[in-house]
Amino acid sequence: MNSLACVCITDFIKPAYRNLKGTDINENTASKVTKLIALAFGIIAILLAYFCQYFPTAILQVALSIFGILGGPILGVISLGFNKKILLSKVNIIIWIIFIKLGMFVPFSNWIGALSGLIFSAILNIWVGLGIASIKINNSNKNYSYFGLLLQAAFCM
Numbered sequence: 001m002n003s004l005a006c007v008c009i010t011d012f013i014k015p016a017y018r019n020l021k022g023t024d025i026n027e028n029t030a031s032k033v034t035k036l037i038a039l040a041f042g043i044i045a046i047l048l049a050y051f052c053q054y055f056p057t058a059i060l061q062v063a064l065s066i067f068g069i070l071g072g073p074i075l076g077v078i079s080l081g082f083n084k085k086i087l088l089s090k091v092n093i094i095i096w097i098i099f100i101k102l103g104m105f106v107p108f109s110n111w112i113g114a115l116s117g118l119i120f121s122a123i124l125n126i127w128v129g130l131g132i133a134s135i136k137i138n139n140s141n142k143n144y145s146y147f148g149l150l151l152q153a154a155f156c157m
Contacts, residue, residue, distance in 0.1 A: 001045070005038035013037075069129040073121040077114050 009030060017025045025033075052059050 001038045001041045002034075004041050005034045008037050009034050065129060065133070069125045070122055072125060073118045076121065077118050080109055080114055 013033060014025055014030070055062070
């Protein structure tokens with residue numbers, strides 16, 4: 001929770017405070033705000049864990065499905081952005097090699113194209129994912145073909 005709070009205050013609160021007030025936030029105030037944010041994240045995590053018992057399906061299956069649907073577009077934007085700012089350290093070079101370095105093939109990319117690609121691919125993946133999740137398979141007849149299931153998944157929406 002502390003790391004989430006530190007990222008939140010560093011990336012969101014401090015720049016917003018600097019833009020609104022024109023000065024940096026006081027360290028004592030930043031410390032108190034960080035503790036409050038960590039407390040809020042902790043309460044949210046406890047409430048999510050409590051309400052998991054009321055969900056009708058397996059939480060792990062839902063979480064993996066959501067990650068599978070949204071992981072591809074996010075990976076595309078991350079690997080596209082690795083060309084723009086890279087620090088020369090051993091960890092970053094290893095990460096740079098692990099990712100296929102898609103930014104190398106698109107040097108003229110900007111934030112508008114990356115954001116529109118992220119939104120379009122996320123919408124498309126959500127559409128396909130919800131379509132597959134909404135298929136009702138008739139298990140009474142075991143002699144179904146995979147081509148029929150593929151057509152049913154493709155034209156379900």
